[in-house]
Amino acid sequence: xxxxxxxxxxxxxxxxxxxxxxxxxxxxxxxxxxxxxxxxxxxxxxxxxxxxxxxxxxxxxxxxxxxxxxxxxxxxxxxxxxxxxxxxxxxxxxxxxxxxxxxxxxxxxxxxxxxxxxxxxxxxxxxxxxxxxxxxxxxxxxxxxxxxxxxxxxxxxxxxxxxxxxxxxxxxxxxxxxxxxxxxxxxxxxxxxxxxxxxxxxxxxxxxxxxxxxxxxxxxxxxxxxxxxxxxxxxxxxxxxxxxxxxxxxxxxxxxxxxxxxxxxxxxxxxxxxxxxxxxxxxxxxxxxxxxxx
Amino acid sequence: xxxxxxxxxxxxxxxxxxxxxxxxxxxxxxxxxxxxxxxxxxxxxxxxxxxxxxxxxxxxxxxxxxxxxxxxxxxxxxxxxxxxxxxxxxxxxxxxxxxxxxxxxxxxxxxxxxxxxxxxxxxxxxxxxxxxxxxxxxxxxxxxxxxxxxxxxxxxxxxx
Numbered sequence: 001x002x003x004x005x006x007x008x009x010x011x012x013x014x015x016x017x018x019x020x021x022x023x024x025x026x027x028x029x030x031x032x033x034x035x036x037x038x039x040x041x042x043x044x045x046x047x048x049x050x051x052x053x054x055x056x057x058x059x060x061x062x063x064x065x066x067x068x069x070x071x072x073x074x075x076x077x078x079x080x081x082x083x084x085x086x087x088x089x090x091x092x093x094x095x096x097x098x099x100x101x102x103x104x105x106x107x108x109x110x111x112x113x114x115x116x117x118x119x120x121x122x123x124x125x126x127x128x129x130x131x132x133x134x135x136x137x138x139x140x141x142x143x144x145x146x147x148x149x150x151x152x153x154x155x156x157x158x159x160x161x162x163x164x165x166x167x168x169x170x171x172x173x174x175x176x177x178x179x180x181x182x183x184x185x186x187x188x189x190x191x192x193x194x195x196x197x198x199x200x201x202x203x204x205x206x207x208x209x210x211x212x213x214x215x216x217x218x219x220x221x222x223x224x225x226x227x228x229x230x231x232x233x234x235x236x237x238x239x240x241x242x243x244x245x246x247x248x249x250x251x252x253x254x255x256x257x258x259x260x261x262x263x264x265x266x267x268x269x270x271x272x273x274x275x276x277x278x279x280x281x282x283x284x285x286x287x288x289x290x291x292x293x294x
Numbered sequence: 295x296x297x298x299x300x301x302x303x304x305x306x307x308x309x310x311x312x313x314x315x316x317x318x319x320x321x322x323x324x325x326x327x328x329x330x331x332x333x334x335x336x337x338x339x340x341x342x343x344x345x346x347x348x349x350x351x352x353x354x355x356x357x358x359x360x361x362x363x364x365x366x367x368x369x370x371x372x373x374x375x376x377x378x379x380x381x382x383x384x385x386x387x388x389x390x391x392x393x394x395x396x397x398x399x400x401x402x403x404x405x406x407x408x409x410x411x412x413x414x415x416x417x418x419x420x421x422x423x424x425x426x427x428x429x430x431x432x433x434x435x436x437x438x439x440x441x442x443x444x445x446x447x448x449x450x451x452x453x454x
Binding site for chain 2: 007008009010012033036037039040041055057059106107108109110112113
C-alpha cells in the first residue's frame with residue numbers, strides 16, 4: 001500500500017546554505033525532515049501536509065552530536081532521541097528529567113530514527129522532550145538567510161505545530177546551560193493507555209535547586225494542557241527563595257494547574273487534565289526535591 | 295509520479311532501484327525486491343511488525359520513505375539465515391514456541407537482532423523494553439522474551 005503523496009522532490013543538501021536556499025525557494029511547500037517518522041502518520045491524517053510538495057532532509061548536515069562547549073551541553077538538531085539515553089553527559093542529577101522524557105518518548109525503535117530537533121520543531125503541545133529542556137532553560141540555535149541566531153526555548157513554541165522559525169530558518173542545535181549537581185529534576189508522563197506508543201494526557205517536568213531546604217530556583221514545565229508546552233512561572237515563583245515544605249509544593253501544584261488551559265479531545269477531558277496536572281506537578285516536585293538531596 | 299534512483303544494500307547485496315517519492319521502505323522491500331518477510335501491520339509505527347535493521351539499528355520500515363534509505367545497509371528477516379541453517383534467533387523462536395500465526399515474528403526477531411548486536415548479554419528487562427514496540431495478538435510476550443534471551447546465550451557460546 002503506497003500512500004498518496006503529491007511530492008515533487010526530495011533533497012538531501014550537503015551544506016547548510018543549500019538547505020536554507022531550498023527552504024527559501026520552496027517556501028510553504030517545503031518541509032524540513034531529519035528522522036521523518038512523523039511525516040508518514042501525519043500524511044494519513046490528511047489536511048496539515050496537503051500543501052507540502054518538497055522534502056528537505058537535513059540528516060547529511062553533520063547535526064548528529066552531543067558535545068560540551070564553553071560549559072554548556074549542545075545537542076545537534078538531528079541527533080536521534082535514543083542518543084540522549086546513552087550519552088554519559090546526561091547521566092547526572094540535573095539531566096535525569098531529560099533522560100526520563102527521552103525514555104518515555106514513543107518506542108525504542110522509533111527513537112532510533114526520530115530526532116531531538118524534530119520533536120521540538122513539530123511543536124506538538126504534548127512533546128515530551130520540550131518539557132525537561134524548558135525546565136533546563138535551554139535555548140536553540142537557528143540558521144537562516146541572515147545567519148545564525150539564538151532563541152530561548154521558552155519563546156520558541158507559538159501554538160500547536162507552530163514555532164518561532166521564520167521562512168528559510170532551520171533548527172541547528174539545542175544548548176543546555178550548565179546546572180549545579182545539587183539540582184533535582186524529574187519528568188512524569190500520564191498516558192491513557194500505559195503502552196509505550198501512547199501520547200501524553202498530561203506531561204510534566206520540574207527542576208529544583210536547593211540550599212538545604214531553601215529553594216534557590218524552581219522550574220515547572222507542563223505539556224498537553226495548553227496550545228504549547230509552557231513554563232508555569234507563577235507556580236514556580238511561589239517556590240523560589242522559600243523554605244520548601246509539602247504544603248508549599250501542593251500550593252504550587254494547584255497554581256500550575258490554574259495556569260494550564262487544556263481542551264477536551266479523544267484522549268481526555270479538559271477537567272480531568274487540569275486535575276491530573278496538579279497531581280503530576282506535585283509528584284514531580286516531590287521527586288525533584290528528593291533527588292536534589294542525593 | 296516523480297521517481298528517484300537510489301542504491302541500497304539489502305541483506306549483503308547492493309540494489310539499484312528506481313522508487314517513487316511516496317514509496318515507503320516497506321513498499322520497496324516487499325513489492326520491488328520481493329522480500330515479503332517484512333510485514334505491514336498498522337502502517338503508522340505502533341505495532342512493530344515491519345521492524346528491520348538499518349545501518350545496524352532497529353527501525354520501522356513503514357515510517358521511512360525509501361529515498362531516505364539511499365546508501366543504507368538494510369537487513370531483513372530473510373538476511374539472517376545462512377543457506378539452510380537458521381539463525382539462532384529463528385531457532386530459539388521455534389524451540390520456545392514463540393510463534394503462533396507468525397505475523398509479528400519477523401519484526402520481533404529483527405528487534406532482537408539489533409539488540410543482541412548492541413548488547414550481547416541483555417537481561418530480561420532490557421529484552422522486554424526492546425520488544426515493547428512489537429505487538430502480538432496470539433502468542434503473547436513471555437515466549438518471545440525467552441527466545442531472545444536464549445538466542446543471545448546461544449550466540450555468546452558460538453563466539454567463545
